[in-house]
Amino acid sequence: MTRADCITLLPLILIAGTSMLVMLAIAFTRNHTLAARLTVAGLLAAFMSVLAVTPYVPRHVTALLIMDRYALFYMGVIIASAVTVAVLSYSYFEQQEGHCEELYVLLSIATLGCLVLVASSHLMSSFLGLEILSVSLYAMIAYLKERKQSLEAGIKYLVLGAASSAFLLFGMALIYAELGTMEFSQVAAASAVQSRLALLLPGIVLIITGIGFKLAVVPFHLWTPDVYEGAPAPVTAFIATVSKTAIFALLLRVLHQPGVHQSRTLFAVFAIIAVASMLAGNLLALLQTNVKRILAYSSIAHFGYMLVAFVAGGTMAVEAVTFYLVAYTVTTLGAFGVVTVLSGSSRDADRLDDYQGLFWRRPLMAGIFTVMLLSLAGIPATMGFLAKFYVLAAGASATQWSLILILVTTSTIGLYYYLRILVALYSTSSEGEPSVQPVARVSGFVLAVLTAFLLWFGLYPAPLLDMIQRHAVPSVAEILTPESGKLSLHIGSGGVSLPASGEARR
Amino acid sequence: MMLVWLIVIPLVAGMLAWLTARWSTQLPRWISLAAAVLDLVLTLVLWMRSGSAVAAGAATVWFAEVDWTWVPRFGIHFHLGVDGLSLLMLGLTCVLGLMSVLCSWTEIREQVGFFHFNLMWMLAGIAGVFLALDLFLFYFAWELMLIPMYFLIAIWGHERRIYAAIKFLLFTQLSGLLMLIAILALYFMHYQTTGVYTFQYGDLLGAQLTPEAERWIMLGFVLAFAVKLPVVPLHTWLSDAHSEAPTAGSVILAGLLLKTGAYGLLRFVLPLFPHAAHEVTPVALVLAVLGIAYGAVMAFAQTDLKRLVAYTSVSHLGFVLLGIFSWNPFGLQGAVMTMICHGLSTGALFILVGALQERTHTRDMDRMGGLWITVPRFSGAALFFALASLGLPGLGDFVGEFLVLLGAYQLSVGITVVAALGILASTLYALRMVQRVFHGENTQRWQLQDLSPREALIIAPMIAALLWLGLYPQPILNTFAPAMHNLLREANLPAVVWQKR
Structure with a gap:
């Protein structure tokens, strides 16, 4: 480890430091506000450091981690989301009885795990990151130990999570036994050269199983609705956004390695998972009456959509998935943020009845929730629409017509359950008692920022698209396949210059 | 720049209306009214300018254009343009927008601010649809106008409003997404032949497509437009949405949203996919006649006044479809006249039925009758519009339907005969409606208020406009002429088709 290595690792170090600092602070004085403030400050410092280390990348830090622009981009997204979750947690846990300071320690450790995931270039470091994340999540989900549902969710996630980790570990062992290496680039290269190795395919299948559990794609999704429902609302927001984003970013990095694209079987498997997720997620959501469960199934469906772009492949796919992840993160944070803000001390506001006529009681909250739901449904003027458009474009560019037709059909089904929530929000026959607790100012501010973000980039996405195009492509691809870089440049200039288009036609 | 204002004014007015609602319930109405009037004035200015442009023999068909880069990554532009066709549709939008603000003046009492927000944003979306020259922008506006409509029906609608609103949104959303796929397919196929990523209408006109690709892509577009129009097997959302919507919602649905479907066929399907569109002509003609007959028969069978008027729309829009697929100037002119x-x-x-419902709290014809005695001016106005609707010579609808039949006659005599029978059926349902509501015995002893000055203010200009269009339609046809010739040129001259037959 040289000094330069340490500088590039600054975001990780800062977050690890934050968790220690908060832990020490708790040892001296139990103060919820202090713990929350320290955490937010530490996370913001880490966010700043992400910007600061940009000049030093790309850089391999040991064989385990690679700090490139791709990793930094996702670190930025993850840390920003973690800040949002921390703020939402503050107003949520302020109402709860018992100690709640440790949650922030867990939150920063889980965030650290996510950062390791997006920067890992080695099976071992990705496993480490995943475990750091998962173990903290077990405790976070069951944090409200007075609530039975919360405990049940924690145990469920623990058992299934441990099982999926075992799958993952076994898969890695098989790959190591076959290839003698665990570095992504070498694994990919080796598998491309000597295909049909006896242990390689089972290894990969086991790893897909493990990752599938964490991403909650069909058929590995069974835990999702229960855990989403049982976990405290801000923790649900964390699971749905930060942890899934990190894991998907990892998946994207692995599958963007040269050589992997030649594996047709692998992509066929992902296509099947995508179709199953879109169908099951959207259809099962129709049967739910609990808002958290509806959002759980909707997140399953959304990862199905992302996999469509993913299967399409190519540079556009990486951009599409990245944009989708950002849009999904912002939207889901907002949706769960509203649930968090409306939740009381005894239970979360997760029944549809809790939202009956919300618009007439609290127009602002209902308005924010409306925007979030419309974004999830992919209605124009929100980021959700552009994200869906991007995915469809990626699918169309790879002529995956059947996949995008299924996407379109299932997302129309999906519209129905978002509309059900909307109908409840605006129903005039409101029987629900007006909820009394005022919205904490910080949470309100965070939600307003999320909404503004969603609408601004929904209407004028050019800056964000530009940024994703420049940063969010895994560096391996930049080094080894220069064509992809050229292609995106070509796209960039081709669309703008109208005179050129005229010439081309002549 | 004026085109941008046409969209921005209602958007801003909608926001203001929502914000000011907390201080006064009248303020949102006045703000919306001002915005609608302002838009109308702008459109009239555009029309006057366009007249001089045509007289001067302008080289381009677009009277005014705005073209800004929006999303360079995909080559998406914020490109608005107006030709004769868009201009006429824009005029209709402004007039009906104004009327729908006025007709909601006393009907809407709850959440006035949010109502006008939705109304204004919908008008902005519709204006966007009629102005967009970039396919992405077109789709954007196409989808954007649906959400406010959903809210209008779901919040201020009648008894079965939730069902109607959801059905409306699901139908239009699914067909819209299929159109999005078609747009993307066109985009990538155009890229493959030219190496340029663009959604620009002007560029895509020259896209080289294989016949099979052209058929599939056209299908995506046609489905979206056919649901909106509506073409008969896809019309089931319409009667529910129309009858459950508040008056302003029904006016905009029937007056404008259905026209976006016809506009889409004229603007995109015919010029972009001329060969495939020629191929489906027989199917389109049969469906058009089916719609005319089906709409008329269904209208005759209704007892709910709003549903009755809704089904007459199916019938009339059948004429529009017939005119569009006649592939000759008569048919196209007739289609546009009928649309207006x-x-x-x-x-x-719809405004009159809404006003009647506001007074009687029912739309059931069985509970009405003999209203002429108590509301003579109201009944007279209703009779006038019923006559217009059945195509009485001297009123606007007659000109449109006559031209459509003239156009269709050149293509197929049989089709024309059946369509003409549809006009006969329209006489039946229109007169039956007048008979049952306004004549006969006043069994329920209704004592109602006659037309208020505000209602008279809404109705009088529309009577005048229909008379003007019926007696002297030439200005409309003149405005449309350059756009029509351009359209026929893009969609292969009809003469060529004739020689083939």
Whole structure:
């Protein structure tokens, strides 16, 4: 480890430091506000450091981690989301009885795990990151130990999570036994050269199983609705956004390695998972009456959509998935943020009845929730629409017509359950008692920022698209396949210059 | 720049209306009214300018254009343009927008601010649809106008409003997404032949497509437009949405939203996919006649006044479809005339039915009768629009339907005969409606208020407009002429088709 290595690792170090600092602070004085403030400050410092280390990348830090622009981009997204979750947690846990300071320690450790995931270039470091994340999540989900549902969710996630980790570990062992290496680039290269190795395919299948559990794609999704429902609302927001984003970013990095694209079987498997997720997620959501469960199934469906772009492949796919992840993160944070803000001390506001006529009681909250739901449904003027458009474009560019037709059909089904929530929000026959607790100012501010973000980039996405195009492509691809870089440049200039288009036609 | 204002004014007015609602319930109405008037004035200015442009023999068909880069990554532009066709539709939008603000003046009492927000944003979306020259922008506006409509029906609608609103949104959303796929397919196929990523209408006109690709892509577009129009097997959302919507919602649905479907066929399907569109002509003609007959028969069978008027729309829009697929100037002119006159006459009928419902709290014809004695001026106005709707010579609808039949006659005599029978059926349902509501015995002893000055203010200009269009339609046809010739040129001259037959 040289000094330069340490500088590039600054975001990780800062977050690890934050968790220690908060832990020490708790040892001296139990103060919820202090713990929350320290955490937010530490996370913001880490966010700043992400910007600061940009000049030093790309850089391999040991064989385990690679700090490139791709990793930094996702670190930025993850840390920003973690800040949002921390703020939402503050107003949520302020109402709860018992100690709640440790949650922030867990939150920063889980965030650290996510950062390791997006920067890992080695099976071992990705496993480490995943475990750091998962173990903290077990405790976070069951944090409200007075609530039975919360405990049940924690145990469920623990058992299934441990099982999926075992799958993952076994898969890695098989790959190591076959290839003698665990570095992504070498694994990919080796598998491309000597295909049909006896242990390689089972290894990969086991790893897909493990990752599938964490991403909650069909058929590995069974835990999702229960855990989403049982976990405290801000923790649900964390699971749905930060942890899934990190894991998907990892998946994207692995599958963007040269050589992997030649594996047709692998992509066929992902296509099947995508179709199953879109169908099951959207259809099962129709049967739910609990808002958290509806959002759980909707997140399953959304990862199905992302996999469509993913299967399409190519540079556009990486951009599409990245944009989708950002849009999904912002939207889901907002949706769960509203649930968090409306939740009381005894239970979360997760029944549809809790939202009956919300618009007439609290127009602002209902308005924010409306925007979030419309974004999830992919209605124009929100980021959700552009994200869906991007995915469809990626699918169309790879002529995956059947996949995008299924996407379109299932997302129309999906519209129905978002509309059900909307109908409840605006129903005039409101029987629900007006909820009394005022919205904490910080949470309100965070939600307003999320909404503004969603609408601004929904209407004028050019800056964000530009940024994703420049940063969010895994560096391996930049080094080894220069064509992809050229292609995106070509796209960039081709669309703008109208005179050129005229010439081309002549 | 004026085109941008046409969209921005209602958007801003909608926001203001929502914000000011907390201080006063009247303020949102006045703000919306001002915005609608302002838009109308802008459109009239555009029309006057366009007249001089045509007289001067302008080289381009676009009277005014705005073209800004929006999303360079995909080559998406914020490109608005107006030609004769868009201009006429824009005029209709402004007039009906104004009327729908006025007709909601006393009907809407709850959440006035949010109502006008939705109304204004919908008008902005519709204006965007009629102005967009970039396919992405077109789709954007196409989807954007649906959400406010959903809210209008779901919040301020009648008894079965939730069902109607959801059905409306699901139908239009699914067909819209299929169109999005078609747009993307066109985009990538155009890229493959030219190496340029663009959604620009002007560029895509020259896209080289294989016949099979052209058929599939056209299908995506046609489905979206056919649901909106509506073409008969896809019309089931319409009667529910129309009858459950508040008056302003029904006026805009019938007057404008259906026209976006017809506009889409004229603007995109015919010029972009001329070969495939020629191929489906027989199917389109049969479906058009089916719609005319089916709409008329269904209208005759209704007892709910709003549903009755809704089904007459199916019938009239059948004429529009017939005119569009006649592939000759008569047919196209007739289609556009029918679109405008149907917007006015049906819009007015919906306003009258809405006003009647506000007074009687029912739309059931069985509970009405003999209203002429108590509301003579109201009944007279209703009779006028019923006559317009059945195609009485001298009123606008007659000109449109006559031209459509003239165009269709050149293509197929049989089709024309059946369509003409549809006009006969329209006489039946229109007169039956007048008979049952306004004549006969006043069994329920209704004592109602006659037309208020505000209502008279809405109705009088529409009567005048229909008379003007019926007696002297030439200005409309003149405005449309350059756009029509351009359209026929893009869609292969009809003469060529004729020689083939």
